[in-house]
Amino acid sequence: MKRLLSLVLASFLFLSIAPDFASANSPTSLISTARNYLGTPYLLGGTTPRAFDCSGYTQYVFNKEGISLPRTTGQQISVGTPVSKSNLEVGDLVFFNTSGRGVSHVGIYIGSNNFIHASVSKGVMISSLNDPYYWKSRYMGARRVTNFTTENNTNTSKDNETTTEEKKIAAATPVKEIIYATRAEVAQEIADKLGLDQTTANLTFKDVDESNPHYHAISAVAEANIFTGYQGNFNPNKELTRAQMAKVLVEAFGLRGSAIANFKDVPANHWAIEYINILYYHNITSGYGDGTFGLDDKVTSKHLHAFMNRITK
Numbered sequence: 001m002k003r004l005l006s007l008v009l010a011s012f013l014f015l016s017i018a019p020d021f022a023s024a025n026s027p028t029s030l031i032s033t034a035r036n037y038l039g040t041p042y043l044l045g046g047t048t049p050r051a052f053d054c055s056g057y058t059q060y061v062f063n064k065e066g067i068s069l070p071r072t073t074g075q076q077i078s079v080g081t082p083v084s085k086s087n088l089e090v091g092d093l094v095f096f097n098t099s100g101r102g103v104s105h106v107g108i109y110i111g112s113n114n115f116i117h118a119s120v121s122k123g124v125m126i127s128s129l130n131d132p133y134y135w136k137s138r139y140m141g142a143r144r145v146t147n148f149t150t151e152n153n154t155n156t157s158k159d160n161e162t163t164t165e166e167k168k169i170a171a172a173t174p175v176k177e178i179i180y181a182t183r184a185e186v187a188q189e190i191a192d193k194l195g196l197d198q199t200t201a202n203l204t205f206k207d208v209d210e211s212n213p214h215y216h217a218i219s220a221v222a223e224a225n226i227f228t229g230y231q232g233n234f235n236p237n238k239e240l241t242r243a244q245m246a247k248v249l250v251e252a253f254g255l256r257g258s259a260i261a262n263f264k265d266v267p268a269n270h271w272a273i274e275y276i277n278i279l280y281y282h283n284i285t286s287g288y289g290d291g292t293f294g295l296d297d298k299v300t301s302k303h304l305h306a307f308m309n310r311i312t313k
Contacts, residue, residue, distance in 0.1 A: 027090035080145035134289030184236035
């Protein structure tokens with residue numbers, strides 16, 4: 001199974017928890033740099049002003065200020081010093097669990113309970129930590145990775161007390177992974193839910209043989225014309241986007257009916273809109289807390305299980 005984030009072991013977290021701070025010009029300079037890229041589109045793996053993912057954006061902004069950060073969200077949460085939410089300062093990294101499986105998103109705190117980040121739905125934007133519909137419940141913690149040379153901290157003793165306790169918590173807790181559902185796993189879930197015959201197999205896919213644990217399920221969904229291959233391959237380890245998943249589920253289970261979902265990121269002329277509206281009609285999906293569906297987001301294993309559990313057929 002393909003995994004986006006590497007597991008950060010507790011021992012590594014402990015060793016890297018309190019390095020010497022880097023130094024930036026000022027929080028004003030850092031946030032000014034961050035704001036320069038408002039509106040930049042999101043792209044998984046993006047690390048340049050043409051397109052960013054969340055950790056690519058934070059790494060790029062801090063690098064412009066002369067501060068080196070590791071590449072991934074899972075790595076970034078292991079540097080600097082833990083900071084409690086009540087002691088957040090401009091320039092702190094803030095982390096979120098958007099996948100249900102541990103740290104998966106990062107942004108930069110800009111004051112007044114707001115943070116700037118590269119969101120999947122809108123690219124680089126400003127959001128509120130206290131957003132009751134999404135970010136508030138997904139907040140995981142923060143790390144301070146820099147001291148500013150022109151603006152000093154004013155509450156050092158309280159920070160030190162909090163940091164000591166948070167170090168113990170961070171050292172004992174490994175960072176979890178985001179796990180995405182593969183085509184083979186989707187095939188297995190659908191075959192099981194539909195009760196397809198998985199006792200025989202007549203596969204002709206060049207990239208799937210009996211060593212694959214989902215061999216019979218892939219054969220079953222292929223014979224049922226639920227999944228097709230491409231140029232003789234099934235691509236069992238490839239992930240599906242949420243838009244693609246909507247089409248697969250609607251067609252596999254013969255779902256009918258429709259409602260106007262009005263997801264903010266789904267244009268009226270998008271090829272998947274009718275499939276998404278059907279899932280919405282059947283209460284199989286309600287989208288994200290920020291009013292988006294996440295068309296191009298890869299389907300996580302957790303969301304796959306949730307979708308399948310909501311299908312009553």
